[in-house]
Amino acid sequence: MHCIFLLVLVGLSVVATEKLERTKLLNDGNRIPIVSFGTFGRTIDIAEKVKPAVIQAIKSGYRHIDTAALYKNEEAIGEAIAYVISQGIIRREDLWVTTKVNFDATTREEVLPALQASLKRLKLDYVDLYLIHSPINPLSSENGMHYLDVWKGMEDMKRLKLARSIGVSNFNSSEINKILVNSNTVPSVNQIEVNPTYTDLELVAYCQSLNITVLSYAPFGFMVPRPYVADPTNSTFEEPILVKLAKKYGKTTNQVVIRYLVTTADALPNTKLLNDGNRIPIVAYGTFGKTNEVEIIKPASIKAIEAGYRHIDTAAVYQNEEQVGEAVDDVIKRGIVKREDLWITTKV
Incomplete structure (x- = not known):
């Protein structure tokens, strides 16, 4: 079972030449690479697979690496980033690194030490995107409200320039509404599962109506193995509609799926x-x-x-x-x- 996932921004506009842009403009003015190398996987695979996989990903052209304190792999990713920079393969400013708040941080005051710990493991002075991992925190006694206080800490991180952009993950529209009403910062990103077998178009449309960029994890759904999750579907890359579209455009079926994700916005009216x-x-x-x-x-x-x-x-x-x-x-x-x-x- 593989431990590496691809993440894709949902809703990239397409230029007239039909060539896809490599970055997407966020609502805070920063530009984020549209395709990310996700690193969620089994902890037993971290020591052997994560560092070489990230090094190879960057050598292959990936410029966005996604991780989280929960994944327990920030140190391995930090070693990979330090290596490619030391070898002159890439500069730090050409990489976009996303990580997520540790669940240990349940208050505004705890966000700073949580990010500092992540930065130490990643061997970085700042991250490009810092996300609240989930509105539900198993370590908080105030689920449903704790993230409002944590979000104030996220705003602090942006002011301190320890995070260039801040956002959320796995949030629904009601939870985002609470942030909008109780803060001065609109999340730049909502990272959620979106794929052809789980489109979640209502939430995608909601985020896009507020200029919140949707970052899709598990873009291939259950067409590929997923750690910790049993496969509840029989979906494969040989689905007739995917095969038909792939033949029509001279692409592979997995390319069709990725194209679907990055052009979803064009099909969602305001x-x-x-x-x-x-x-x-x-x-x-x-x-x-x-x-x-x-x-x-x-x-x-x-x-x-x-x-x-x-x-x-x-x-x-x-x-x-x-x-x-x-x-x-x-x-x-x-x-x-x-x-x-x-x-x-x-x-x-």
Whole structure:
């Protein structure tokens, strides 16, 4: 069983020549290589396989290496990076290194020592992308909320220039919404599983509507062996539709799968045409909640619009239309958005 995975950015635009760009512009201005060499695997394989695999990957042209404190392989990856740099194969500034917060870090204050420990193992002064590994932390007694405090620590890492970009992994739309409402930084990336057998198009569309780049892990799904996971499907690279497309374009079936991932954005519209001719944004910010918390609706709606939402949903029965109206008035007056760019839904 192999211990190495490929990761691919979902939703790269394609230039007119039909040649794929090598990098993707993130919402913070940094550019990330679209194909990553993922290193998740069995711990028993680390000593023998990870360092030579990463060295070979970089020699072969990979410029994005993905790891995590949880994988227990940062030290081996650090040795591989140090080797290729010392041999003049690549410069540090030409590599993009992604790692993820150790689950031991459950508070804002614990993020800095967690990243410092990763940097020591990686033999680096900074990482290019630092992710919250999961919204669910088995070591935290406050699952569902602890990541809000950890995210503040992530913002600290960016300010300290220990991480060029920050993001999340395995987050759904509700969990990302909580970050948007409670912080000043939109995640640059959400790393989730996306592949032809698990498309998760609703979450992909949600992230893209907010200019959050989706980084797909397990892009081949269960068409390849996966450590710790039993194969629940019979999917293979010999699927008739893949074979047909491969023959049509003169490619291999695995190339077809990768192309599908990097061009998914072109098939996901930001709006949907209604039967009356109007176009409605496909992702809405819902404001239903407890009436005794109505005071949070104005700042939450403002944050949502600033983050990229263009559809706000309310209702008379929610008893928050006044707060929603104040939020809309605020962002229009500040020039963040024009009224005609907003879609407001309410109910009788």
